[in-house]
Amino acid sequence: xxxxxxxxxxxxxxxxxxxxxxxxxxxxxxxxxxxxxxxxxxxxxxxxxxxxxxxxxxxxxxxxxxxxxxxxxxxxxxxxxxxxxxxxxxxxxxxxxxxxxxxxxxxxxxxxxxxxxxxxxxxxxxxxxxxxxxxxxxxxxxxxxxxxxxxxxxxxxxxxxxxxxxxxxxxxxxxxxxxxxxxxxxxxxxxxxxxxxx
Numbered sequence: 239x240x241x242x243x244x245x246x247x248x249x250x251x252x253x254x255x256x257x258x259x260x261x262x263x264x265x266x267x268x269x270x271x272x273x274x275x276x277x278x279x280x281x282x283x284x285x286x287x288x289x290x291x292x293x294x295x296x297x298x299x300x301x302x303x304x305x306x307x308x309x310x311x312x313x314x315x316x317x318x319x320x321x322x323x324x325x326x327x328x329x330x331x332x333x334x335x336x337x338x339x340x341x342x343x344x345x346x347x348x349x350x351x352x353x354x355x356x357x358x359x360x361x362x363x364x365x366x367x368x369x370x371x372x373x374x375x376x377x378x379x380x381x382x383x384x385x386x387x388x389x390x391x392x393x394x395x396x397x398x399x400x401x402x403x404x405x406x407x408x409x410x411x412x413x414x415x416x417x418x419x420x421x422x423x424x425x426x427x428x429x430x431x432x433x434x435x436x
Contacts, residue, residue, distance in 0.1 A: 239371070239373060239376075239379070239380060239383050243371065244383060244387065246371075247367070247371045247383070247384060247387045248387050248390070248391060250366075250367065250370075250371075251367070251387045251388045251390075251391040251392065252391045252395060254359075254363045254366075255363075255388070255391050255392045255395035255396065256395040256398065258426070259357075259359040260321055260324075260353075260357050260358075260359055260427055261284045261350075261353075261354075261357065261359070261360070261396060261399075262395075262396060262399040263328075263399075263423055263426055263427045264280070264324065264328065264345065264427065265277060265280060265281060265284070265396055265399040265400045265403065266399045266400070266402055266403040266406075266423065267328045267331070267403065267419075267420060267423040267427075268280055268344045268345060268400070268403065269399075269400040269401070269402070269403025269404045269407075270403040270404075270406050270407055270410050270416070270419065270420075271331055271342065271344075271416075271420070272342075272343070272344040273404065273407065274400050274401065274403070274404045276344045277344050277400045277403070278400075279344070279345075279346055279347040279350070280344055280345040280346070280347070280349075280350045280400075281350075281393065281396050281397055281400055282347055282350075282393070283345065283346070283347040283348065283349065283350025283351040283352075283353075284350050284351070284353075284354065284392070284396050285389070285392045285393040285396065286347075286351055287350060287351030287352065287353065287354035287355070288354045288360055288363075288364070288388065288392060289385060289388060289389055289392075290351070290354070291354045291355060291360055291361075291364050292364045292367065292368075292384065292385050292388055293381065293385055295361075295364040295365055295368050296364075296368045296372065296377075296380075296381035296384060296385070297381060313355075313356065313361070314358060316356050317356035317357060317358050317361075318358070318431050320353070320356050321356070321357070321358075321427065321428070321431055322428055322431070324353075324427060325424045325425070325427040325428040326424060327424075328420055328423050328424040328427055329420055329421045329423070329424025329425065330420070330424070331420045358431065367384050367388070368381070368384065371383075371384050372384065406419070
């Protein structure tokens with residue numbers, strides 16, 4: 239891969255990692271409701287889970303989904319259903335951490351990592367990256383370089399969204415503002431399905 243191609247890949251990784259999507263909206267809501275320290279496992283789960291998904295797609299899973307469209311559709315339906323469930327949970331959250339809601343907790347590392355396998359945006363990012371940036375003459379090196387690019391860019395990008403949420407905690411300590419923020423985040427999270435399921 240040439241330096242120009244790698245730089246273009248880094249830009250692609252940054253743009254797709256920093257723009258709003260299910261992961262970033264959930265991180266924003268999590269850090270508002272639970273603080274950044276309790277959101278760190280969620281951030282790490284996203285980055286590592288996406289890296290594993292990216293490697294799987296690069297080493298053949300994308301071809302399997304192309305060969306079996308029914309499996310791809312089932313994955314989309316499962317992902318959409320789970321995303322709607324998460325949107326509902328976010329929208330119904332009503333208190334900041336430590337002020338009620340015994341059941342409320344941030345997403346765990348393993349949950350966030352597993353979510354990447356049903357996250358439509360993660361699949362689009364992974365399949366597009368592998369389709370555009372791999373070199374058929376050097377597939378292993380290409381997949382490794384794509385994975386490195388995302389590993390370097392993804393965690394800082396998702397951390398920015400968690401940082402935004404932490405910055406909003408003071409403003410959203412008012413229960414009415416928090417209620418409407420969480421409802422808005424739930425609606426936006428559900429809305430992320432529209433462009434990905436067309």
